[in-house]
Amino acid sequence: MSIPATFHDLNGKSVFITGGGSGIGASLTDGFLAQGAKVAFVQRSDASEFCDEMEAKHGVRPLFIPCDITDMAALKSAIDHAAETHGAIEVLVNNAANDKRHAVEDVTEEFWDWMQAINLKAYFFAAQAVVPAMKAAGKGTIINFTSISYMMGNAGYPLYTTANAGLNGMTRSLARDLGASNIRVNALAPGWVLTQKQLDLWADPISLASHLERLCLKEHLVPEDIVGGVLFLASDVSRMMTGQTMVIDGGVVVTG
Incomplete structure (x- = not known):
């Protein structure tokens, strides 16, 4: 799937993505590379094969x-390594998360601390790490991945x-704290995205059919x-948008 739009201002931008080699993160890396951005990403598992694929695709x-x-x-x-290689981070995408059922x-x-470290704490400290350079540049964008799961009051995790x-509270507060430095902070809440992990663990036929009924x-x-x-x-297309949560879920949250 190709994006039917070009965001010219992303060409050459230094972008840092957490969890950028698998699932949604891999598609984000692919998407930014297609726009001409310089992408660095982190994850625990080896992503060398994915990087080979991206190099073959984008050069x-x-x-x-x-x-x-x-x-x-x-x-x-x-x-710091990414900034030394690609220049100061201009776009931070806090994407990595773990929705382990419990x-x-x-x-x-111990499990509480581990879950909050992955899903909340790392987001703040990644933002903290990129803010000085963004302030020096007089501009920057931070995007925090959240989820519609808390809006729906989902059980099981x-x-x-x-x-x-x-994350939504943190996004709003950071937007207020950093706005005077022209740093925008927004959140993005996907619905149930069928990554390979979701397909392997939870996307059984009954659950898929039930969820499809809720989609507009x-x-x-x-x-x-x-x-x-x-x-x-x-992109600067959204230059006056900050402190917001964008929902991409096929029409579940607002409509039921």
């Missing part, structure tokens, strides 16, 4: 930096929905469906 290789984003020092180091009774302090709700647009979302919204938020 330029994304910078893959192995990193566990629950290690804040390693995350900051990765951001029961209330089974949550330990209360720590994930807690982090999602926190009768087609399940795929990772490529999220790319256009992120490019829009990253």
